[in-house]
Amino acid sequence: MSDQPLQVLAVVGSLNPTSVTRSVLLQLAERLRADGCSVDLLDLEKEPLPLYNPDTAYDAPGFDALQSRIDRADVYVLGTPDYHGSISSAMKNFLDHFWREFAGKLFATIVASHEKGLTVTDQLRTVARQCYAWTLPYGVAFADEEDVRDGQIVSHALKKRLEMFVRDVRVYGGLLARQRRADLGGAEPGFMARHRK
Numbered sequence: 273m274s275d276q277p278l279q280v281l282a283v284v285g286s287l288n289p290t291s292v293t294r295s296v297l298l299q300l301a302e303r304l305r306a307d308g309c310s311v312d313l314l315d316l317e318k319e320p321l322p323l324y325n326p327d328t329a330y331d332a333p334g335f336d337a338l339q340s341r342i343d344r345a346d347v348y349v350l351g352t353p354d355y356h357g358s359i360s361s362a363m364k365n366f367l368d369h370f371w372r373e374f375a376g377k378l379f380a381t382i383v384a385s386h387e388k389g390l391t392v393t394d395q396l397r398t399v400a401r402q403c404y405a406w407t408l409p410y411g412v413a414f415a416d417e418e419d420v421r422d423g424q425i426v427s428h429a430l431k432k433r434l435e436m437f438v439r440d441v442r443v444y445g446g447l448l449a450r451q452r453r454a455d456l457g458g459a460e461p462g463f464m465a466r467h468r469k
């Protein structure tokens with residue numbers, strides 16, 4: 273067991289100043305911290321990213337600092353509203369900026385939706401697969417008003433699901449982080465071999 277706390281990057285993918293996704297991610301961040309994780313919150317409303325352009329993105333002001341935060345993370349908790357059955361453009365734009373950094377790490381997803389957000393969850397899983405990341409075998413979805421009211425989580429079902437989510441992020445995130453480090457430092461073949469320096 274490593275004594276280093278699990279590094280979680282929580283990404284708020286809604287630009288709505290009164291976003292329910294943000295409310296849930298803020299509460300989740302507190303619970304993960306209480307469980308011993310170190311949580312960095314990237315709120316795309318407060319830290320906007322320019323629209324991804326492969327010619328300019330990597331030289332944009334602030335890119336190197338952001339890349340260090342992405343590199344440092346062991347787990348990405350990705351929160352997005354359901355827009356037309358899809359992830360938000362802010363979330364997609366964030367994800368487009370990175371891929372190597374995601375390899376071998378865990379994506380854990382939260383979707384604000386009135387329709388269970390299954391297609392949205394699937395899109396995040398597709399991005400994870402394309403970037404050689406892992407995902408939890410489930411996503412968490414919730415509906416505003418029904419599960420979250422005035423910024424507070426009001427449904428028992430969502431509270432229980434978040435409890436499970438926090439535990440699984442900590443346990444599976446930790447297992448994967450240890451194996452990823454071992455693979456980067458090892459000599460066996462495996463999908464992480466190509467990421468060795």
Ligand SMILES: Cc1cc2nc3c(=O)[nH]c(=O)nc-3n(C[C@H](O)[C@H](O)[C@H](O)COP(=O)(O)O)c2cc1C
Nearest residue numbers: 286288291292293353354355356357384385386387
């Ligand atoms: C452009 C747009 C498209 C939306 N499409 C859907 C949708 O397809 N399905 C759904 O359940 N909700 C849809 N919604 C509702 C949002 O997902 C919902 O209000 C969510 O709680 C917003 O989260 P936020 O407050 O974190 O931004 C849409 C909202 C907008 C603005």
